[in-house]
Structures are given as C-alpha cells and as structure tokens.
Amino acid sequence: xxxxxxxxxKSTKPRKPPPKAAKAEKGIxxxxxxxxxxxxxxKKYLGSGYTVKASVGHVMDLPKSKMGVxxxxxxxxxxxxxxxxxxxxxxxxSAAKLAVRVLLATxxxxxxxxxxxxxxxxxxxxxVPTQRVLFNEITKKAIQEAILHPQALNxxxxxxxxxxxxxxxxxxxxxxxxxxxxxRRGLSAGRVQSVAVRLVVEREEEIGRxxxxxxxxxxxxxxxxxxxxxxxxxxGRGQPAGFHRQEDHDAxxxxx
Numbered sequence: 001x002x003x004x005x006x007x008x009x010k011s012t013k014p015r016k017p018p019p020k021a022a023k024a025e026k027g028i029x030x031x032x033x034x035x036x037x038x039x040x041x042x043k044k045y046l047g048s049g050y051t052v053k054a055s056v057g058h059v060m061d062l063p064k065s066k067m068g069v070x071x072x073x074x075x076x077x078x079x080x081x082x083x084x085x086x087x088x089x090x091x092x093x094s095a096a097k098l099a100v101r102v103l104l105a106t107x108x109x110x111x112x113x114x115x116x117x118x119x120x121x122x123x124x125x126x127x128v129p130t131q132r133v134l135f136n137e138i139t140k141k142a143i144q145e146a147i148l149h150p151q152a153l154n155x156x157x158x159x160x161x162x163x164x165x166x167x168x169x170x171x172x173x174x175x176x177x178x179x180x181x182x183x184r185r186g187l188s189a190g191r192v193q194s195v196a197v198r199l200v201v202e203r204e205e206e207i208g209r210x211x212x213x214x215x216x217x218x219x220x221x222x223x224x225x226x227x228x229x230x231x232x233x234x235x236g237r238g239q240p241a242g243f244h245r246q247e248d249h250d251a252x253x254x255x256x
Contacts, residue, residue: 029050030098038054055119069166093122100129103130104120110157120153171191172188
C-alpha cells in the first residue's frame with residue numbers, strides 16, 4: 001500500500017520575531033534659532049536634511065524666587081529652565097537625539113550667545129557635535145554661507161552677558177525695595193540708572209563743598225589785599241584758609 005507523505009505544517013514551526021522598527025534616519029542636522037518665523041524661512045532655504053527649531057528667546061534664567069547669585073563664591077549664577085520654556089526645551093532635546101550635528105544659529109549678539117550656551121547645556125548629554133553659526137541677514141545666500149563656516153561657541157561673549165545679568169539681579173533685588181519704600185511699589189532699580197544717579201549726587205555734593213578762590217581771567221595770583229581778605233574771612237569762619245597755590249599762601253603770609 002502506497003504511503004502518502006504529509007507535508008509538515010510550516011505554521012507549527014516557531015516564527016522569527018518581526019524586525020524592529022528602523023531608527024530615525026541619521027544625517028539630519030538640527031538648527032536652533034530664536035524666532036519661530038525665522039525657523040520657517042531658514043527651513044525653506046536649507047531644504048531636506050535639516051530640522052529647524054526655535055528657542056523662542058531665552059530658555060534659562062536666574063530664579064525669580066531668590067537672588068540666584070552666589071555672592072560668596074565668585075558671584076556664580078544659578079540658572080534654571082524657564083517654566084514656560086520646558087516644552088520647547090524638551091522638543092529641542094528630542095530633535096538633538098535624532099541629529100548627527102547641531103548648529104546653534106541664535107542672534108549674533110551677547111544675548112544670542114547666552115541662548116546658544118543654555119541650549120548647549122540642555123543637549124550636552126546627547127553628545128552630538130554642536131557648533132555655532134552666525135549670520136546678519138535672513139537671505140538664502142547668507143544662511144547657506146554661515147552653514148558652511150560653523151565655529152565654536154564664544155565663551156567671552158557669554159561671560160559678558162552673564163556679567164550684565166548678574167548686575168541686573170544684584171542691583172534690582174537689593175535697591176528696588178528702597179524705591180518701594182521711598183517712592184512706590186513696582187518700581188525697579190536699573191544697573192545703569194542707579195549708577196548714573198549716584199554720580200549725579202556725588203557731583204552735586206562736590207559742587208556744594210566748593211570754595212571759590214579769587215583770581216583774574218588769566219589765572220594770575222590775586223593781589224595782596226584779596227589774600228589778606230581771604231585769610232581774615234577764613235579765620236572768621238574758623239576754617240583753614242585753603243589756598244590752592246603756594247604763591248597765594250606766601251602772599252597772604254607776607255601781608256600779615
């Protein structure tokens with residue numbers, strides 16, 4: 001009797017697990033700018049291969065609830081992510097993880113440099129090569145030229161911005177309460193205006209202490225009679241004569 005071979009049911013064999021989903025395509029360059037409007041324009045100029053994100057201004061700052069400056073240790077600032085920017089920072093971090101490099105294209109001034117440094121601090125753990133690009137106009141030629149010549153972040157400019165921010169905080173937090181008591185609440189003491197007022201006050205006090213000295217228009221020493229008068233007037237006030245020139249002093253002494 002002929003036997004019939006029964007084909008093995010392939011469905012009973014263990015199947016290999018399905019392949020894992022492919023990771024996001026590498027080779028993407030993340031570009032970070034400040035303005036969402038700039039992000040759209042720059043993305044149009046750069047085309048595929050680039051992801052453009054906007055920081056929408058600063059992403060980190062000194063805390064509002066305290067001084068945030070360690071005066072005892074070299075005025076070290078204590079930065080934190082701004083509450084309203086946590087979502088923006090999270091999006092930039094996620095985009096950085098999928099990128100092969102990051103170009104920080106914030107504005108070419110000290111505020112822009114500070115934003116670039118703070119973004120870098122937030123994506124540092126991703127270990128993606130990060131550089132700075134600078135451009136002064138939003139044109140296709142300027143953008144593409146800047147992308148071809150990336151550079152290192154500028155620590156000196158960042159330090160300049162930090163110095164300004166720390167001074168703002170020191171002056172604002174320590175002098176503003178005086179304005180609230182003497183003038184009205186809500187006023188803020190500025191780092192520039194406060195120093196300017198101090199200079200004006202000191203100058204006014206110096207003017208008030210000024211003692212006029214007689215002399216002619218050419219700066220010649222006064223005659224002996226005025227010298228004697230000056231000595232007598234000073235003695236009457238119980239004050240030193242205060243001659244400004246040796247010849248004036250000698251003339252007065254000789255007259256006596």
